[in-house]
Amino acid sequence: MNRDAKGTITIYDVARAAGVSITTVSRVLRGESNVSASTRAQVQSAIEGLHFRPSALARSMTSKRTNTLGIVLPKLLNPHYARVFTGASEEAQRNGYAMTLFPFTSLIESDFDLATLLEERFLDGAVILVEYLEPLQQEKLISSLTALKRHMPVVLIGRKPDLTAYPAVYHNMAQLMRACVAYLTGLKHKRIAFVGGIEADRDDIRRDVGYVEGLSLAGIDYDPSLRLYGGGTAQDGEQALNRLLDTRPPTQWPTAVIALNDLVAMGCMAAAKKHGLNVPGQLSVMGCDNLFFSPYLDPPLTTVDCRQESLGARAVQLLLAGETCQEEAEWEIIVRASCAGAERQTSDEVHKNAR
Amino acid sequence: MNRDAKGTITIYDVARAAGVSITTVSRVLRGESNVSASTRAQVQSAIEGLHFRPSALARSMTSKRTNTLGIVLPKLLNPHYARVFTGASEEAQRNGYAMTLFPFTSLIESDFDLATLLEERFLDGAVILVEYLEPLQQEKLISSLTALKRHMPVVLIGRKPDLTAYPAVYHNMAQLMRACVAYLTGLKHKRIAFVGGIEADRDDIRRDVGYVEGLSLAGIDYDPSLRLYGGGTAQDGEQALNRLLDTRPPTQWPTAVIALNDLVAMGCMAAAKKHGLNVPGQLSVMGCDNLFFSPYLDPPLTTVDCRQESLGARAVQLLLAGETCQEEAEWEIIVRASCAGAERQTSDEVHKNAR
DNA sequence: CTGAAAGCGCTTACAG
C-alpha cells in the first residue's frame, strides 16, 4: 500500500526491507532497548541501505513538540542584538532546541502580524524583544501577543514590559542611567548631555528618569537642551551632537556625553573630532552595550556591558521552565579611556551651569 | 469523536460549531472561492469564536512543504555574517519563507552533524556558508552535505566550493585581492603586507594567489615575511601587525597593509598607533567587508564592500528556483581616508625592496 | 521481544 511513488522513503519501506513491522522500526529509531540484537541489526542496515531519515514533521505531529523556538529581534545588524541572539540560541541548542529568527522590521512591514507569523511556523515557544512602537502599532502588538499566548509560551525581553502578564527579563534602565551619571559626576562633570532615543519611548523615558535623578543626586539641575533625542545609529549620534555643537558657543558645550548605545557613542566621537574637541581631554564620551568595536575606538570607549548573552540565555531558560516571573538582568560599567576628569571646565562655566 | 480533550482545538471543532464538514472549513481556511457567502461567514465566526489556528504541522504533513529555509552561518557576532543573514532572510520572507539560523560553531561542537541537525528540522532547503575546516572536519562536512542533499536542495555560499556538484554564490577572492594590491601599487606602495587568514585555508590561498599576482603585475617581488597569517578578529590583526613592527627595524616596515577583513583592519590601525605610525601618512590600511563601523574609524577605512545582502539574497533565489549554477558575486572598492600615497618611502628603501 | 490498529490535524482527489 505504501509505495514510495513520490520518492520519499518511509518507515514502511524500512519495515518491508527488514521484514519487520513499522512498530519495531519505530522502536529502533527511538533507541528503545526492548528489541533483540539481531532484529535491531537488520533494521539498522535497512535504514542505512535506504538512506532513510524519519520525518520530523510526522514525528512532531504525534508528539506535539517541534523542538524549535522562535525569537523576534529588531535588527541583527546591530551587534547588540547579535549578542542576544547568540546567547539565546546557544541556550536553546544546549536543551535540544533549534531557534528560528524573525527580524522585527520585516514584521512591521508585513502588516506586523506577529501571531500569524509565529504560529504558522512550528514553534514550541517564543522570545520576543520589541523596541519602541507608535501607539497604533503598540496596540496591534498587544493583541498579537494575546493571540500568540493562547498557543505557546512567550517571554518578553530587553525592556521592562508594560504588560505584567508576561514573563520577562530586562535591564533596569533608570538604575543603569543613574550609575552612568554618577560615574561622570564623580569625575566632576556638570554639563552632561544624553544623546539618542525617541522622546515618546517608554524605555528611553525610563532612562530619562535615571538621567534626571542622577543629575539631581549630584546637585545638578536638569537642562533639557542637553537631552538630544534621535535614533540609535552612529549617524544619528553624529548628527545630534553636531547640531548641538554647531548651535552653542564653545563655552556652553557639554563636558561629557552619555550615548544611548555604542553606535551613537561612536558617532558622537566623530562629531567631537569634527569640532576639534579632544576625547576625553575636552569631552568625555560614555557608551552602552560594550560591542566588539568599542575597545578599538580612539580612545577606547568607556561603556556599559549589558551581558546580552546572559539576557538571551535567561529568557530561553524562563521559556523552557515555564516560569512566569519578570526579572532584572545584570550590567556592568566598563571603564576604558574615553572619559576623564572635567578639567576643561572653568569655575566661571561651572557657576553658570549651576545658575 | 474528536473531542478537544487535550485543549487543542481542531478543524473538527470548527466544523461542528459551524455545522459544516471539515472539507468546507479547510476550503475557507485556504481562501478557496467555491464556498457560498453565508457558509463562509458561519465558518469565519466559528473560527474567531474558538480562536482557531490551523496546525502548520498537519498542513505541512500533506503539502510536503514547510515554507521554512535553513541557513548555516559561522559567527553572527561578525556583522559580515549578519549582513548575509539579513539579505537571505529578507529574500526568503519576500517569498513566504521563514529562515532558521544554525550557528556553525555550535555545529562543530555538537559533533558537526550537519545532516541530522538540518533534517531533523522542517526545512524546504538550506543555504550553507562554511569557513575553513581542518581536513578531518572537511571530510565530515562533505559526507554530511551528501546526505543532506538527498533530502533537500542545498546552496553553498561565500567561497568557491571545492565541490562542483552544488549550486553556489561566491566572491572571486583572487580577483578581489589583485584589485586591492593594484589600488595600493597605484598609490606607489611597494612594501605591502597582507594580514589575517589561516595558511592552510583554501579560500585564503586563493587570496594569496591574487596577492602575489597583484604584486607581480606591479613588478614587485613577493616577500613571504610580509604575509602575516592569523585569525579574523580585531585582536588577531592587532597582534599580527604588532609582532611584525616589533621585530623589524622601522626602515623595513611596510607602507601599506591589506587586512583580511574590517575587523582585522581595525586591529591593524590600533597596532600602527601603538607604534606611533600615522595612518595613512605613514601606513596605509585597507580592509574588506565594509562593515558599519568602518566609516567611523579614525581615519575612515578604505575597504571592499562585498554586497553581503545581495550574496545572501541571491543564494536564496538559487535555492528557490532550483538552479544548479555556481556564480560569482559582486564587490566594490570603497575609497575613504585610510590609504594614501607612499611618500614615506625613501628611494633607498624602494631599492632594497626591489632587490 | 514483536505487531495490528488507532490517532495526530490537516489536504486532496472524487462524488454528488
Add this chain to the structure above:
DNA sequence: CTGAAAGCGCTTACAG
C-alpha cells in the same frame, strides 16, 4: 457549492 473517505509518516497504547 458541499461532503465522505483516504492519506501524509510517524508514535502510542494495547495485546500477545
